[in-house]
Amino acid sequence: MLVSTRGRYGLRSMVDIAINATTGPVPLRAIAERQGISESYLEQVFALLRKAGLVKAVRGSYGGYVLTRPPDNITVGEIIHALEGPLVSVNCVTEGKEVSCDKKDTCHTQFFWKKLTDQINEVLSSTTLQDLVGQDL
Amino acid sequence: MLVSTRGRYGLRSMVDIAINATTGPVPLRAIAERQGISESYLEQVFALLRKAGLVKAVRGSYGGYVLTRPPDNITVGEIIHALEGPLVSVNCVTEGKEVSCDKKDTCHTQFFWKKLTDQINEVLSSTTLQDLVGQDL
DNA sequence: ATTAAACCCTAGTAACATGGTAGGATTACC
DNA sequence: GGTAATCCTACCATGTTACTAGGGTTTAAT
Numbered sequence: 001m002l003v004s005t006r007g008r009y010g011l012r013s014m015v016d017i018a019i020n021a022t023t024g025p026v027p028l029r030a031i032a033e034r035q036g037i038s039e040s041y042l043e044q045v046f047a048l049l050r051k052a053g054l055v056k057a058v059r060g061s062y063g064g065y066v067l068t069r070p071p072d073n074i075t076v077g078e079i080i081h082a083l084e085g086p087l088v089s090v091n092c093v094t095e096g097k098e099v100s101c102d103k104k105d106t107c108h109t110q111f112f113w114k115k116l117t118d119q120i121n122e123v124l125s126s127t128t129l130q131d132l133v134g135q136d137l
Numbered sequence: 138m139l140v141s142t143r144g145r146y147g148l149r150s151m152v153d154i155a156i157n158a159t160t161g162p163v164p165l166r167a168i169a170e171r172q173g174i175s176e177s178y179l180e181q182v183f184a185l186l187r188k189a190g191l192v193k194a195v196r197g198s199y200g201g202y203v204l205t206r207p208p209d210n211i212t213v214g215e216i217i218h219a220l221e222g223p224l225v226s227v228n229c230v231t232e233g234k235e236v237s238c239d240k241k242d243t244c245h246t247q248f249f250w251k252k253l254t255d256q257i258n259e260v261l262s263s264t265t266l267q268d269l270v271g272q273d274l
Numbered sequence: 275a276t277t278a279a280a281c282c283c284t285a286g287t288a289a290c291a292t293g294g295t296a297g298g299a300t301t302a303c304c
Numbered sequence: 305g306g307t308a309a310t311c312c313t314a315c316c317a318t319g320t321t322a323c324t325a326g327g328g329t330t331t332a333a334t
Contacts, residue, residue, distance in 0.1 A: 001226075002223070004292065005292080006292085008246070011246050015245045015246060029308085040295065044293095044294090047311080057309095059300075060300090060301045060302025060310075061301090061303040061304075062304095062308075089138075089140075107274075108149075108269045108274070109148050109149055111272060112268075115264075116261070119260050120253070120256065120257060122256075123253050132246060132249055135245055141321065142322065142323095143321085164280060165280080178322070178324085180283090181322095183281090196330045197329095197331025198277095198331055198332040199331085199332060199333085200331075201280075281328100281330075282327100285327105286324085291318100292319075294318105295314105295317105296314085298313090301310075302310100
């Protein structure tokens with residue numbers, strides 16, 4: 001169970017934009033170089049971020065990507081969720097949707113998975129992009 | 138990012154044994170029936186649990202599996218770890234081993250992944266099999 | 275000794291996910 | 305019109321998942 005490159009690259013890229021967006025939209029080319037990631041693979045990552053409404057694309061020359069909200073208003077959870085889907089879900093406790101395995105009434109593990117999922121979501125939703133940017137290294 | 142069937146089946150099976158081991162070793166046949174899981178698939182799950190030293194096999198007729206320690210001395214973390222590998226690791230924060238990506242000094246995301254991993258491990262290591270067994274349904 | 279219940283081990287397999295690459299189409303600044 | 309960028313789709317190699325199948329080994333009961 002490990003976070004895939006999509007999630008890791010995506011989070012790093014969002015931080016990159018937050019830091020480097022002072023002079024206008026940040027092109028993938030620049031992110032790819034700074035972060036050492038293939039540009040065409042980044043395109044696919046950003047397609048997901050765009051669909052999730054976290055970034056906006058500016059096409060054409062001098063274009064690039066910008067955040068749609070200030071960094072302190074974007075949680076890491078939103079980013080990871082957009083790229084990886086719900087984190088550590090177990091079907092029967094996946095948000096909202098009641099997949100309801102037929103063993104529900106006799107399942108001793110259900111409550112544990114819920115607790116774990118809740119804990120993870122707590123961390124994800126309480127950390128913003130700004131928290132990462134403004135951090136001492 | 139979801140927990141695979143190996144992890145889910147394994148945890149449920151361990152709970153099953155904890156509950157049903159009163160009359161001696163619990164055969165996979167019985168677990169498979171009660172939990173609605175294919176017996177031969179369970180064999181592979183139990184190979185992992187056995188390698189991790191969490192269960193002991195009793196071969197031959199009237200054999201089966203028994204826990205090697207009392208349920209209040211087996212954490213859910215040990216079980217999941219045996220079946221799924223380290224949970225939500227991101228290479229650069231994987232236990233002990235310093236995979237050390239070359240961006241370490243400039244990486245703003247590292248601290249977040251560590252925090253997340255720590256939180257998850259906290260839940261995993263503080264919940265025992267007994268906690269699941271002794272739970273109201 | 276035979277049988278049967280159980281664990282043990284390996285191989286195979288269909289479906290899907292991962293981590294990309296390649297190539298072209300579109301948009302917009304100059 | 306040229307160029308820099310996003311966009312979109314298809315492809316691909318590799319690995320993982322979730323199994324099934326089939327045989328071998330151990331041991332208790334008869």
